[in-house]
Amino acid sequence: MYANPLRVGLETERVAPPCAFVIFGASGDLTRRKLIPALYNLNVSRLLPASFAMIGFANTESTTEQFRENMHVGTAQFSRRKPVEDATWLDFASRLHYVTGTFEDAAAYARLREKLEELDQTAGTRGNRIYYLAIPPSLFPMAIENLAKAGLVSDPNDRSRFTRIIVEKPFGRDLASGDALNHQLHKGFAESQIFRIDHYLGKETVQNLLAFRFGNEIFEPLWNRNHIDHVQISVAEDIGVEGRGKFYEEAGTTRDIVQNHLLQLLMVMAMEPPAAFEADAVRDEKVKVLRALRPIVGESVSKLTVRGQYAHGSFAGKPVVGYREEPNVSPHSMIETYVAMKLEVDNWRWAGVPIYIRAGKRLTKRSTEISIHFKRVPHSLLSPKEPITPDVLALRIQPDDGISLRFMAKVPGPSMILRPVNMDFHYGTTFAESSPEAYERLNLDCMLGDPTLFARADEVSAAWRFITPVIEAWQHGVQPTFPNYHAGTWGPDDAARLIERDGRAWRRL
Ligand code: BG6
Numbered sequence: 380m381y382a383n384p385l386r387v388g389l390e391t392e393r394v395a396p397p398c399a400f401v402i403f404g405a406s407g408d409l410t411r412r413k414l415i416p417a418l419y420n421l422n423v424s425r426l427l428p429a430s431f432a433m434i435g436f437a438n439t440e441s442t443t444e445q446f447r448e449n450m451h452v453g454t455a456q457f458s459r460r461k462p463v464e465d466a467t468w469l470d471f472a473s474r475l476h477y478v479t480g481t482f483e484d485a486a487a488y489a490r491l492r493e494k495l496e497e498l499d500q501t502a503g504t505r506g507n508r509i510y511y512l513a514i515p516p517s518l519f520p521m522a523i524e525n526l527a528k529a530g531l532v533s534d535p536n537d538r539s540r541f542t543r544i545i546v547e548k549p550f551g552r553d554l555a556s557g558d559a560l561n562h563q564l565h566k567g568f569a570e571s572q573i574f575r576i577d578h579y580l581g582k583e584t585v586q587n588l589l590a591f592r593f594g595n596e597i598f599e600p601l602w603n604r605n606h607i608d609h610v611q612i613s614v615a616e617d618i619g620v621e622g623r624g625k626f627y628e629e630a631g632t633t634r635d636i637v638q639n640h641l642l643q644l645l646m647v648m649a650m651e652p653p654a655a656f657e658a659d660a661v662r663d664e665k666v667k668v669l670r671a672l673r674p675i676v677g678e679s680v681s682k683l684t685v686r687g688q689y690a691h692g693s694f695a696g697k698p699v700v701g702y703r704e705e706p707n708v709s710p711h712s713m714i715e716t717y718v719a720m721k722l723e724v725d726n727w728r729w730a731g732v733p734i735y736i737r738a739g740k741r742l743t744k745r746s747t748e749i750s751i752h753f754k755r756v757p758h759s760l761l762s763p764k765e766p767i768t769p770d771v772l773a774l775r776i777q778p779d780d781g782i783s784l785r786f787m788a789k790v791p792g793p794s795m796i797l798r799p800v801n802m803d804f805h806y807g808t809t810f811a812e813s814s815p816e817a818y819e820r821l822n823l824d825c826m827l828g829d830p831t832l833f834a835r836a837d838e839v840s841a842a843w844r845f846i847t848p849v850i851e852a853w854q855h856g857v858q859p860t861f862p863n864y865h866a867g868t869w870g871p872d873d874a875a876r877l878i879e880r881d882g883r884a885w886r887r888l
Contacts, residue, residue, distance in 0.1 A: 395826035397430030405435025411453030417818035430503035446477035488529035506540035523567035581817025624707030687717030692866030
């Protein structure tokens, strides 16, 4: 019996086929925090196949027993379902294995192969393999070459078994390196075998945006330049760089968030309805949005983009250090921790509708949201003295996932006075169920061979084609005065000016 009638019909048969799931770099943080808890929860949801095995591969010496114990500690801490019951854990843990080896050592791949073949027999994994590269991209070429040499990659046309590879961002650091990385991957794997993870696509609320747009009749007719004044997309984080100073000095917010997560949100918001909900049909429409983005080059870079870097400030009443004081960050760093841009999608649906985007660390609060700001009514019939506030549809990706519509209503009383009010849908309370983590959905989709929610090579390339000229212009142009916003605020003043120049304002999140 379902406690909540809205969930009836939600359980679908999406059990994955038998397979071995190999994580390269299994001693790292991602495995303990995200990947193993995700696989564990898939097991609890009975979505893992009965014939499933996971092999951790890393250069840290460890036995299978020690690996299982470490993963138990990680899962107890990071699983969305708590507590982790002993019986459920033991069932799952019996499927975990570990092989020690360095990525350059051919003998280690031979040991991996032996283990995989043994598991084909004992666990029934039937020669199906998924390799998850949770390692720095600089190690990809070596891993890909050694996998191929060890005979660990099956032919993409072999229908009796499959080999798939999952790669994590960063997918390069500009157009040239992104394309070079794709080239490397294509040396060992066909595009149909490559699953590029952008965990934003695995978020329930991002998928709900597709459901909202294409599962309802009433919104789509409004979803265009005739009714929409502008769109805002915000990825605000309250955290700083969380000990990842070294990584951030290489990446900055543009490479870390904008090129991937934020552009993914833009694509899903702006794409045309695909012919079918199938991987290539969806991704074809998504990539068209990127191709229609008006390039930001030359003089327009300084007009349409703003960079920021946080200085010390306070958060929840406690002092926090500035970016330049974070460990492994240069005291003169010119890396951005905040970006705002004004974008234009030059196609029939969106021409003339500005899309303002912003992303930043150490902002006032954590909030990811897409807001659709509708045009003003053509004639203020009911409220001639007071301006009518335009309607806003806010799609809250996180936290407090949901959708709200702000519209005008009459204030009770003898006069016709209008005020904006909100109609609100909250995911959590409506479905009374904790949403699966992005990594659960994405790992399961990979096992099922469904790449709809993964980034295709041309998508990554198109994203870099748009972003690279901006990054290059920043390098060669006039440098901003950093730091230029305090931790715990909404970012630099210039970001407010970027949108205020057009007579608009950032939405309060
Ligand atoms: C990661 C970035 O990809 O996404 C991090 O590297 C960022 O810097 C994180 O904090 C945000 O993810 P989420 O799911 O918390 O919005």
